[in-house]
Amino acid sequence: MSLSFEARQKVTYALLKEMKKRTENPIVTISNKFDISKQTIYRYAQTLEKEGFIRVDRSGKSNVYSLSEREVHKSFNIDGLEEDVVWRDYVLPLIKDVPKNVLQVCSYGFTEMLNNAIDHSDAKKVYIDVTEDAVSIEFMIRDYGIGIFTKIQQALGLEDPKHSILELAKGKFTTDPARHSGEGIFFTSRMFDLFYIRSCELQFLSERNKGKDYLYEDLDKEDLKKGTCVIMEIEKDSDVVIKDVFDMFTAKDDESFGFSKTYIPVRLAKHEGEMLVSRSQAKRLIRRFDRFMEVILDFKDVTEIGQAFADELFRVFPSDHPNVELIPKNMSEDVHKMVMRAMSNRTIQ
Ligand SMILES: Nc1ncnc2c1ncn2[C@@H]1O[C@H](COP(=O)(O)OP(=O)(O)O)[C@@H](O)[C@H]1O
Numbered sequence: 556m557s558l559s560f561e562a563r564q565k566v567t568y569a570l571l572k573e574m575k576k577r578t579e580n581p582i583v584t585i586s587n588k589f590d591i592s593k594q595t596i597y598r599y600a601q602t603l604e605k606e607g608f609i610r611v612d613r614s615g616k617s618n619v620y621s622l623s624e625r626e627v628h629k630s631f632n633i634d635g636l637e638e639d640v641v642w643r644d645y646v647l648p649l650i651k652d653v654p655k656n657v658l659q660v661c662s663y664g665f666t667e668m669l670n671n672a673i674d675h676s677d678a679k680k681v682y683i684d685v686t687e688d689a690v691s692i693e694f695m696i697r698d699y700g701i702g703i704f705t706k707i708q709q710a711l712g713l714e715d716p717k718h719s720i721l722e723l724a725k726g727k728f729t730t731d732p733a734r735h736s737g738e739g740i741f742f743t744s745r746m747f748d749l750f751y752i753r754s755c756e757l758q759f760l761s762e763r764n765k766g767k768d769y770l771y772e773d774l775d776k777e778d779l780k781k782g783t784c785v786i787m788e789i790e791k792d793s794d795v796v797i798k799d800v801f802d803m804f805t806a807k808d809d810e811s812f813g814f815s816k817t818y819i820p821v822r823l824a825k826h827e828g829e830m831l832v833s834r835s836q837a838k839r840l841i842r843r844f845d846r847f848m849e850v851i852l853d854f855k856d857v858t859e860i861g862q863a864f865a866d867e868l869f870r871v872f873p874s875d876h877p878n879v880e881l882i883p884k885n886m887s888e889d890v891h892k893m894v895m896r897a898m899s900n901r902t903i904q
C-alpha cells in the first residue's frame with residue numbers, strides 16, 4: 556500500500572531531521588518509528604539525494620547521510636546601515652519554502668540582532684551568514700566591537716561579565732533607554748529553537764521549550780575574545796507564533812498588555828561550585844524585578860538555598876515591592892522549606 560502525499564511528506568521530513576542529527580542509521584530509525592519497510596525509506600532517501608537535498612557518503616561500511624546546505628556570507632560597513640534594508644534585499648530572497656509564522660520570526664530576530672550590532676557594538680563592520688538546509692534556517696551575526704557582556708558589565712558596574720547573562724535572561728535590559736526597550740534578545744531567544752550569544756569567551760544559550768538558559772564558561776576560543784557573535788536557528792516546521800510568545804510574558808493583571816512578566820532560571824545567579832546563600836547574591840537576582848508585575852523563579856538545578864538568600868528574596872523584597880508577584884517553580888524539598896520559612900516571617904514585624 557503506498558502512502559498518501561501528506562503522509563509521505565511527513566515521513567520524509569522526519570527522515571531529514573534524523574539525518575540532520577547525524578544519528579547512526581537514520582533509515583532504520585525512521586523505518587521503525589513509522590513501521591514502514593527499510594526499502595521504502597531507502598527509496599525516499601534516494602529521491603532526496605537526486606533532488607539535491609542530501610549528500611550520501613558511501614565510502615565507509617555503511618552510508619553516511621548529511622543535509623546539503625546553502626550558505627551565504629556577507630559583510631557590511633555599519634555606518635549608515637539599515638537592518639530592514641539588509642533583510643529585504645539580501646536575506647529574504649535566500650529563504651525559501653517556509654511558512655509565514657517562521658518567516659515572521661526570522662524577520663523579527665534577524666533585524667533585532669542586526670540592529671543590536673549597528674546600535675550597540677561600536678564596531679565598524681558586521682558579518683552575516685545565512686545557512687539553509689531542508690530542515691532549518693540559521694543566522695549568524697558577528698561583530699568585532701566592544702562585546703555584549705563587557706558592554707553590560709561596564710554599564711551596570713558588574714564585578715564579572717558573567718553577571719551580564721543574568722541581566723539578559725531577565726529581559727527589559729538596555730544600555731540605551733532613550734532609544735531602546737531591552738526586549739530584542741529576550742524575545743528572539745524565546746522564538747528560535749536555538750539561540751546563542753558568544754562573547755568574552757562566555758556563551759549564553761537558550762533552547763526553546765527545553766527550559767535551557769545555560770551559561771557556558773571558558774569557551775576558550777581566541778576568536779571570541781573580541782566582539783559579539785549571535786547564532787540563531789529555527790526549524791521550518793516550527794509552530795511558534797510571534798504574538799503567542801509576546802502574550803506569554805504579559806502578566807494576567809496587565810491592562811496595557813505589555814512585557815510585564817518574566818521567567819528567570821535561578822541557577823543563572825550562581826556560578827560553578829557556588830551555593831545561593833548570601834543577601835548579595837539575592838540582590839543580584841532581584842535587580843530590576845520591580846519593572847515586572849510577575850516574576851517566575853525557576854529553581855530547576857538549584858537544590859538548596861541559604862536562609863539569608865531566601866529571606867532577602869521572599870521577605871525583604873516583597874515587603875518593599877508589594878506589587879511584584881514572585882512565583883517560585885520547580886523547588887526541591889529543601890528549597891521549598893526555606894521559601895516557606897522566609898514567607899512565614901513576612902507577617903512578623
Ligand atoms: N552586538 C552587541 N554589542 C554590544 N552590546 C550589545 C550587542 N547586542 C546587544 N548588546 C547589549 O545588550 C543590550 C540588550 O539588547 P536587546 O535585548 O536587543 O535590547 P535593546 O537593543 O532594546 O537595548 C543592549 O542594550 C546592549 O547593551
Ligand SMILES: [Mg+2]
Pocket residue numbers: 667670671735738739740
Ligand atoms: Mg536590540
